[in-house]
Amino acid sequence: MNLLSPHPLHLGVLICFLTFFSGGCTNDSPGTSNVPRALRSIVCTTGMVGDLVQAVVGPEVDVQVLMSPGVDPHLFTPSPRDISQLSMADAVVYNGLHLEAGLSQTLENLEEDSGRLVYSLATPLENSPDGLIRVGGEQFDPHFWNDLELWQQAATGFANKLAEEFPDDAARFQANAEAYNQKLAELLAQSQEQISAIPPERRILISAHDAFEYFGRSLGLEVAAVQGISTNTEASVKKVEQLVSRVVENKIPAIFAETSVSDKAIQAIIAGAKQQSFDVRLGGTLYSDALGPAGSGAETFPKMYEANVKTIVEALK
Ligand SMILES: [Zn+2]
Helix, strand or coil, rough: CCCCCCCHHHHHHHHHHHHHCCCCCCCCCCCCCCCCCCCCCEEECCHHHHHHHHHCCCCCCEEEEEECCCCCCCCCCCCHHHHHHHHHHHHHEEEECCCHHHHHHHHHHHCCCCCCCEEEEEEEHHHHHHHCCCCCCECCCCCHHHHHHHHHHHHHHHHHHHHHHHHHHHHHHHHHHHHHHHHHHHHHHHHHHHHCCCHHHHHEEEEECCHHHHHHHCCCCEEEEEEEECCCCCHHHHHHHHHHHHHHHHHEEEEEECCCCCCCHHHHHHHHHHHHHCCCCCEEEEEECCCCCCCCCCCCCHHHHHHHHHHHHHHCC
């Protein structure tokens, strides 16, 4: 048999053989991104992430939030239903910097298994971490939504990522991010003005866990908390005693509970100060790591931020 005869079968095998080695002849050719070309649904972890994502993608895309109002993201672990919801979405967006510690394995698996877009809003900040608060080694404080300038960088970074993945809609994503950022810039200016009404010696924010370092840095408030940047450790008696002394010595008029954390330690500080004949009151409950429920006045991220500023100004002024 002449190997060079142009028999249709031989020719077909030869073409497939050659195209196999150049990456063809399969439907799933290696190196091709599996990210869906249409963006119809996104699942986000926290309400703050969901607010930013919905603003950038617009009403055309269905955005779901995994964690309900009041849920603590540091302690959240996914149910089988959550995992199935995540795996059915076209894209998954999370806060990052280990805020969602109990989800990290799930997020890693999703990224590896499907090749869908799995994106952390902290990505542009980690690439240029000057604005992030370092908490030892290569670990950063994850509560960066409380710095409205960093949150604007997150919105721009997310819009740029979407523009790369879905170039047909790039202009829409970028225009939406600009509009969102404009709102946040106005909110920051307005909040700085409101905080400046508090006498300088009273600009101290004491709360249950360390979620407000970025907030304090951008608004000029000193910040202290009973628990560290995560809520996964018990509040120490020593820390409570230190804060009681601080409250009494500085005559701090009010301290704050948080919606997603127990107020036990905050009540212990109030009781400790009382034993030293100083009345510090509960200044209200701050939205630390979760949005408020519908009708609370804190059901979107800008409203949540505004509500916190209002609570703090009223209690310390
Ligand atoms: Zn937190």
